[in-house]
Amino acid sequence: MVTWRLAPGSDPSRPSPYISPRIGRGRITSRPSPYISPRIGRGRIIRNRKVLTDSYLPPHLPGRDFQITTFDEYLEPLLYDEQPFDLAFTGKTGTGKTAVARHVLVRKMEELAGAPVKFLYLNCSQANTAYRVMYHLNRAFGILVPPSGYPFDVLFNNFKSVFEGGRLRVVLVLDELDLLVKRDGGRLLYGLTRLNGDLIERSSSLTIVGIANTPDFLERLEERTRSSFKPKRIYFPPYGAGELLDILRERAKLGLVEGTWSEEALSHIAAAVARESGDARRAIDLLRLAAELAEKDGSSARLEVRHAEAALDYVDEGEIEIVIRTLPFHHRLVLQAAAELLHRGDPRPGTGAVYSRYSALARRWQMRPLTLRRVSGILRELESQGVISLEMSYGGARGNTKVVTGMALRPDRMLAKLSKLGVR
Numbered sequence: 001m002v003t004w005r006l007a008p009g010s011d012p013s014r015p016s017p018y019i020s021p022r023i024g025r026g027r028i029t030s031r032p033s034p035y036i037s038p039r040i041g042r043g044r045i046i047r048n049r050k051v052l053t054d055s056y057l058p059p060h061l062p063g064r065d066f067q068i069t070t071f072d073e074y075l076e077p078l079l080y081d082e083q084p085f086d087l088a089f090t091g092k093t094g095t096g097k098t099a100v101a102r103h104v105l106v107r108k109m110e111e112l113a114g115a116p117v118k119f120l121y122l123n124c125s126q127a128n129t130a131y132r133v134m135y136h137l138n139r140a141f142g143i144l145v146p147p148s149g150y151p152f153d154v155l156f157n158n159f160k161s162v163f164e165g166g167r168l169r170v171v172l173v174l175d176e177l178d179l180l181v182k183r184d185g186g187r188l189l190y191g192l193t194r195l196n197g198d199l200i201e202r203s204s205s206l207t208i209v210g211i212a213n214t215p216d217f218l219e220r221l222e223e224r225t226r227s228s229f230k231p232k233r234i235y236f237p238p239y240g241a242g243e244l245l246d247i248l249r250e251r252a253k254l255g256l257v258e259g260t261w262s263e264e265a266l267s268h269i270a271a272a273v274a275r276e277s278g279d280a281r282r283a284i285d286l287l288r289l290a291a292e293l294a295e296k297d298g299s300s301a302r303l304e305v306r307h308a309e310a311a312l313d314y315v316d317e318g319e320i321e322i323v324i325r326t327l328p329f330h331h332r333l334v335l336q337a338a339a340e341l342l343h344r345g346d347p348r349p350g351t352g353a354v355y356s357r358y359s360a361l362a363r364r365w366q367m368r369p370l371t372l373r374r375v376s377g378i379l380r381e382l383e384s385q386g387v388i389s390l391e392m393s394y395g396g397a398r399g400n401t402k403v404v405t406g407m408a409l410r411p412d413r414m415l416a417k418l419s420k421l422g423v424r
């Protein structure tokens with residue numbers, strides 16, 4: 001039943017997250033993007049908007065030499081027809097995990113063209129159930145099965161027979177794997193990793209490269225999965241200011257009209273993002289926004305530091321205001337307490353500090369403060385609404401605590417909004 005064709009020229013009416021055959025190709029188009037409004041579209045500054053977006057894969061990835069070389073070396077056994085180890089890429093969002101995977105895969109596919117090796121890339125944010133993953137894996141081998149409602153075991157066994165049938169080394173990249181594991185508890189991952197053990201034919205193998213944004217994602221797998229999926233790890237640290245500057249320089253060269261940006265503007269963005277997160281995606285978004293602001297600025301023909309500053313300050317305040325307006329009173333007080341602490345210069349106020357400030361505010365309103373536990377819950381709710389950001393702080397003087405690391409508006413702006421709503 002299994003044939004060795006590549007995935008059939010995929011049904012255009014049904015976009016598939018299985019992107020192996022066209023991975024990273026043809027990303028630069030000269031076609032004008034539909035998003036360019038006629039006014040700014042003449043491209044006084046922006047020459048190729050596509051380059052300034054997320055899906056563009058640049059030819060170089062500054063700051064990721066180590067990860068690229070390591071990944072490349074781990075795949076080396078394929079050259080000798082041996083099975084590579086399973087791998088896990090971990091690191092926060094925007095640290096180049098997807099970019100490095102695509103970068104190396106494109107090159108390996110060329111290098112190993114003609115060998116009994118197949119690379120598959122699947123993004124679990126789209127294929128987010130075990131069934132959907134299996135559906136795409138079946139399609140990748142030309143096995144057409146319905147997109148839902150078929151017995152899962154049939155799909156799984158189809159895939160298994162691919163390996164039993166003959167010589168093939170498959171490298172399967174599962175991006176955003178944490179999303180799938182969250183839903184199915186690692187069952188599919190367990191099944192896939194067990195597949196090798198069941199194979200009699202040693203010239204077939206399945207290597208899994210799992211990519212996750214959650215740092216402790218491996219530790220959180222269920223016992224059974226953890227004992228069968230033991231990948232080598234490649235860690236992606238947040239980018240520093242120098243690396244972000246290199247990334248932005250390259251994007252500016254490819255995406256902006258020559259001579260229309262100042263080096264200081266790029267440094268300004270790079271330094272700010274390095275302080276805040278080290279997220280390359282955020283840095284690139286800011287570059288695009290700053291360039292747009294510069295194009296709208298009649299008094300300037302160049303992207304300058306002040307446009308970078310404006311981009312950093314740019315938030316849709318209207319939207320945040322709507323959220324704050326609908327917050328219950330104690331939520332507002334908790335938010336005010338956190339904003340005051342950040343505003344006074346504490347960069348990471350902990351739950352305890354927020355609680356004591358909040359209690360004082362509540363008493364000023366002659367209200368009985370809620371419990372610490374409840375306030376901790378309120379902080380989580382504020383985080384899930386995108387009003388504040390939280391991080392766990394491990395092993396400090398008070399053991400593990402949550403700390404507030406930022407908010408949707410600059411703390412002084414937040415306090416101003418709250419006072420307009422009559423909190424103070």
Ligand SMILES: Nc1ncnc2c1ncn2[C@@H]1O[C@H](COP(=O)(O)OP(=O)(O)O)[C@@H](O)[C@H]1O
Nearest residue numbers: 054061062093094095096097098099247280281
């Ligand atoms: N080293 C780098 N050089 C150039 N661009 C990068 C680099 N790292 C990340 N990017 C870009 O930043 C954005 C986010 O990177 P991505 O690989 O998607 O991060 P992750 O998968 O870790 O969340 C993408 O547009 C990517 O092209």
Ligand SMILES: [Mg+2]
Nearest residue numbers: 097098099175
């Ligand atoms: Mg990614």
